[in-house]
Amino acid sequence: MKAKVLMAASASASRLTASLFALMALSFLIVASFAQSSQAIEIKEVKSPGGITAWLVEDYTVPIIALNFAFAGGSSQDTDAKLGVTNLLSTMLDEGAGDLDSQAFQGRLEDLTMSLSFSTGRDFFYGSFQSLQANKDHTFEMLRLAVNEPRFDAGPLERMKTQTISGIRRSLKRPDALAGLTLSKTIFPDHPYGRPSRGTEDTVSKLTSDDLKAQRAKIFAKDSLKIGVVGAISADELAVVLDKVFADLPENGDLVEIPNVEPVTDKNVHVDFESPQTSIQFGLPGYKRHDPKFMSAFVMNHILGGGTFSSWLYDEIREQRGLAYSVGSYLVPYQHSALLMGSTGTRPDKAGEAIDIIKAQMERMAQTGPTPAELEEAKSYLTGSYALNFDSSSSIARQLTGIQTQGLGIDYIDKRNEMVEAVTLEGVREVARDMFDGIEPTFVTVGKPLN
Amino acid sequence: MTGRSLTLKALALSLVVFASPVLPVAADTTGKASIEDFSKIRIGGTDVSQSTLDNGLQVVVIPDRRAPIVTHMVWYRVGAADEEPGKSGLAHFLEHLMFKGTKNTPEGEFSKMVAQVGGQENAFTSQDYTAYFQQVAKEHLEMVMGYEADRMSNLILTEKQVNPERDVVLEERSQRVDRSPAARLSETFDQVLFPNSPYGIPVIGWKDEIQSLNKDDAIAFYDKYYTPNNAILIVAGDVTSEDVLDLAKKTYGKVEQRAEPGPRDRPHVQIVPGNREVSLQSDQVAQPSLQHGWIVPSSTTAEPTESEALEVLSDILGGGVNSRLYQELVIEGEMATSAGAWYQSTALDDTRLILYTSPKDGVSLEELEKKALSIVNDLLENGVTAEEVERSKRSMLASAIYAQDKQDVLARIFGTALTTGGSVDKVQTWPARVAKVTPEQVQAVAQKYLTETSVASYLMPAAQAENVE
Numbered sequence: 001m002k003a004k005v006l007m008a009a010s011a012s013a014s015r016l017t018a019s020l021f022a023l024m025a026l027s028f029l030i031v032a033s034f035a036q037s038s039q040a041i042e043i044k045e046v047k048s049p050g051g052i053t054a055w056l057v058e059d060y061t062v063p064i065i066a067l068n069f070a071f072a073g074g075s076s077q078d079t080d081a082k083l084g085v086t087n088l089l090s091t092m093l094d095e096g097a098g099d100l101d102s103q104a105f106q107g108r109l110e111d112l113t114m115s116l117s118f119s120t121g122r123d124f125f126y127g128s129f130q131s132l133q134a135n136k137d138h139t140f141e142m143l144r145l146a147v148n149e150p151r152f153d154a155g156p157l158e159r160m161k162t163q164t165i166s167g168i169r170r171s172l173k174r175p176d177a178l179a180g181l182t183l184s185k186t187i188f189p190d191h192p193y194g195r196p197s198r199g200t201e202d203t204v205s206k207l208t209s210d211d212l213k214a215q216r217a218k219i220f221a222k223d224s225l226k227i228g229v230v231g232a233i234s235a236d237e238l239a240v241v242l243d244k245v246f247a248d249l250p251e252n253g254d255l256v257e258i259p260n261v262e263p264v265t266d267k268n269v270h271v272d273f274e275s276p277q278t279s280i281q282f283g284l285p286g287y288k289r290h291d292p293k294f295m296s297a298f299v300m301n302h303i304l305g306g307g308t309f310s311s312w313l314y315d316e317i318r319e320q321r322g323l324a325y326s327v328g329s330y331l332v333p334y335q336h337s338a339l340l341m342g343s344t345g346t347r348p349d350k351a352g353e354a355i356d357i358i359k360a361q362m363e364r365m366a367q368t369g370p371t372p373a374e375l376e377e378a379k380s381y382l383t384g385s386y387a388l389n390f391d392s393s394s395s396i397a398r399q400l401t402g403i404q405t406q407g408l409g410i411d412y413i414d415k416r417n418e419m420v421e422a423v424t425l426e427g428v429r430e431v432a433r434d435m436f437d438g439i440e441p442t443f444v445t446v447g448k449p450l451n
Numbered sequence: 452m453t454g455r456s457l458t459l460k461a462l463a464l465s466l467v468v469f470a471s472p473v474l475p476v477a478a479d480t481t482g483k484a485s486i487e488d489f490s491k492i493r494i495g496g497t498d499v500s501q502s503t504l505d506n507g508l509q510v511v512v513i514p515d516r517r518a519p520i521v522t523h524m525v526w527y528r529v530g531a532a533d534e535e536p537g538k539s540g541l542a543h544f545l546e547h548l549m550f551k552g553t554k555n556t557p558e559g560e561f562s563k564m565v566a567q568v569g570g571q572e573n574a575f576t577s578q579d580y581t582a583y584f585q586q587v588a589k590e591h592l593e594m595v596m597g598y599e600a601d602r603m604s605n606l607i608l609t610e611k612q613v614n615p616e617r618d619v620v621l622e623e624r625s626q627r628v629d630r631s632p633a634a635r636l637s638e639t640f641d642q643v644l645f646p647n648s649p650y651g652i653p654v655i656g657w658k659d660e661i662q663s664l665n666k667d668d669a670i671a672f673y674d675k676y677y678t679p680n681n682a683i684l685i686v687a688g689d690v691t692s693e694d695v696l697d698l699a700k701k702t703y704g705k706v707e708q709r710a711e712p713g714p715r716d717r718p719h720v721q722i723v724p725g726n727r728e729v730s731l732q733s734d735q736v737a738q739p740s741l742q743h744g745w746i747v748p749s750s751t752t753a754e755p756t757e758s759e760a761l762e763v764l765s766d767i768l769g770g771g772v773n774s775r776l777y778q779e780l781v782i783e784g785e786m787a788t789s790a791g792a793w794y795q796s797t798a799l800d801d802t803r804l805i806l807y808t809s810p811k812d813g814v815s816l817e818e819l820e821k822k823a824l825s826i827v828n829d830l831l832e833n834g835v836t837a838e839e840v841e842r843s844k845r846s847m848l849a850s851a852i853y854a855q856d857k858q859d860v861l862a863r864i865f866g867t868a869l870t871t872g873g874s875v876d877k878v879q880t881w882p883a884r885v886a887k888v889t890p891e892q893v894q895a896v897a898q899k900y901l902t903e904t905s906v907a908s909y910l911m912p913a914a915q916a917e918n919v920e
């Protein structure tokens with residue numbers, strides 16, 4: 001609440017930033033927005049003659065088509081020596097494909113007024129496409145080229161490596177980013193999840209086009225492909241497109257098995273950093289998406305530090321004491337682990353107090369839990385906010401893809417409301433006890449030396 | 452919250468891309484949609500309506516029937532640039548305090564009611580406007596209108612609420628500005644770019660002036676500017692104009708005019724002689740970067756066709772990976788890791804056009820700057836090609852169709868325009884004006900405005916910066 005628009009910063013955002021935003025929103029989806037439906041969204045399962053499946057919501061109101069897809073195997077598939085290769089791959093698919101070199105490809109994207117972007121999470125590799133209906137034949141061809149025939153030419157590869165390294169350097173100078181990297185490393189010390197997704201300056205500088213080809217061959221396969229489509233396209237038309245874009249991919253990927261891992265708790269790591277504000281991040285074990293207790297934990301987290309301006313953390317840290325501008329917590333259900341994470345930032349002399357408050361609220365949640373009224377308010381919010389997650393073609397397409405990657409079933413949107421409603425006070429108290437009772441979160445602080 | 456600031460960034464970005472009604476656009480055989488078709492688009496569609504209540508509240512309705520939700524916004528024609536000297540940050544501080552309750556509604560009740568129905572809410576302040584919004588299922592529209600109308604005239608503040616909130620704002624300033632070398636330099640840059648204009652003062656305020664703001668300042672500002680005749684209600688979503696107008700009369704219609712804020716005559720931006728440069732060196736800078744800024748007219752202060760030509764100019768110069776700056780500095784010249792330009796068209800007074808770039812390792816700022824300015828000079832001398840203009844117009848106009856996909860973006864486009872001197876009609880006919888921009892007009896605005904000496908900004912790492920890892 002009460003944020004302000006910084007016009008200068010906003011207006012300087014380029015089209016590149018806009019597509020970046022789309023990717024960030026995607027990662028948010030997995031965490032927090034499995035909303036339910038209060039009205040029917042008709043999802044059709046479309047199976048192409050070539051055996052590709054996609055979920056489709058047909059809608060001709062706005063003459064555009066949004067398509068999202070995901071392959072299993074994100075940055076956790078990187079080897080230690082090739083750290084950042086999956087991320088670099090995601091930056092290179094629109095840097096030339098087929099007969100079009102980077103410049104020709106980018107020029108064509110602009111002529112077609114389409115958007116095409118790729119990104120990687122820990123567990124999945126994502127693609128996102130948006131086109132005017134009028135240009136669809138040409139734009140789907142561009143998608144086909146990017147997915148099947150990327151070139152990885154030397155010039156653009158050097159450029160993307162340089163830009164990636166530049167971003168890595170910047171994040172090491174930003175307290176929040178530094179805290180995030182440090183928290184991952186501390187919580188998952190000997191696991192792929194603990195490593196920086198973008199790699200390090202050293203590993204990225206050594207990556208080659210052969211590395212990209214090898215990584216693409218590992219991940220791009222039909223067996224784990226999930227697709228969501230929304231907009232001005234019929235099921236029959238889509239079936240043809242699916243084969244055109246995806247049918248030539250190999251049946252199976254070659255993914256390395258990632259071990260399950262328990263997050264490390266009760267560590268306190270401080271990174272000295274000259275700053276007028278101390279960044280605080282914390283994490284502790286959460287619940288995986290398929291855990292029967294996930295939904296109780298989801299509702300519990302909403303009360304503790306989730307989305308609204310009424311969470312316990314928000315009230316205690318911001319409203320009552322004015323310690324921070326932002327504070328919140330969220331569940332992060334990975335495929336091979338699960339976390340509850342959170343963050344805030346406050347003046348250096350108050351960092352200790354903020355940490356004590358966070359711990360105290362977890363303790364309060366474990367000991368007394370929410371009141372029945374708080375539980376009802378949380379459920380009311382979480383069920384009522386459904387429709388807002390379905391407010392644009394691209395956000396619906398992201399939802400469709402996300403639901404599939406989590407293996408939740410095509411009726412999930414209809415059932416999700418009931419699942420939230422079914423959460424009980426005892427269920428919330430139980431997950432709170434399991435998560436917080438006798439468990440100390442791992443805390444990372446980045447700022448001036450702590451007192 | 453990072454998610455929040457990203458959202459705002461993306462939405463604000465769309466302020467320069469605009470939205471459109473539902474209109475099929477045909478493609479030619481190369482797949483390119485035609486400028487001619489784009490130019491017929493009316494942003495927001497043909498059903499946008501506007502009216503004014505007896506108390507002066509302007510009402511704009513943008514029907515969008517795809518999902519049963521509404522975006523409800525109240526925009527006040529007041530922003531940071533309307534603050535008195537010494538009171539910087541007051542518009543933004545009041546924005547925070549607007550959530551503290553009224554004589555009818557205890558603190559937190561409004562937010563709680565929005566949360567209970569699963570709605571989203573927020574508020575934002577800029578130099579020229581302050582706005583409050585909720586997004587809810589359509590059946591809750593009357594509820595949010597009732598609360599918003601209530602806090603248009605019944606705000607109550609106590610020291611106990613105001614003081615911790617001032618600390619929150621100071622933390623917000625720390626988070627957004629003080630701990631970021633780039634943001635700190637940006638404040639210095641604005642101050643030097645906009646002599647004699649409040650646009651040089653940060654929206655969030657100078658730290659010592661924020662510290663001195665108090666309850667009485669906030670209430671005085673509120674009483675002067677938060678009156679229905681200084682506000683615009685914008686509702687986008689699954690509604691009809693008639694329904695919204697009925698509800699508006701029942702809720703906002705009861706709010707009495709409390710003041711007449713008068714014309715918004717601010718000190719005018721001056722073009723001052725001499726080279727102006729600002730720089731900041733810090734060991735928290737990982738990559739050097741530079742900016743050049745020029746004062747240019749906004750869509751409000753420009754002569755006819757100039758603002759649209761400036762939009763096309765900034766797009767050709769630095770609007771993306773196919774722009775001249777990116778192509779020549781990043782791709783062909785292999786001198787930079789990033790390069791671009793942008794123009795803020797929506798502003799009440801004169802505004803800016805900014806060029807930015809960041810060098811690759813081994814390239815000096817001076818070298819890069821020289822090359823970047825030579826790209827500008829080439830454009831001044833030789834103009835732009837018809838093909839470049841066509842390409843930029845096509846992508847700007849297509850953005851209009853994509854923006855149509857989100858109703859809150861649409862509402863923001865109208866709100867921003869109406870609080871910076873625009874009109875509903877001017878917003879709706881933007882595609883037609885852009886479609887008419889010619890290469891000659893682009894070169895003419897470049898020659899008129901970019902030949903003034905630019906203000907330069909250099910962000911540099913400390914000489915002996917050490918890596919954290």
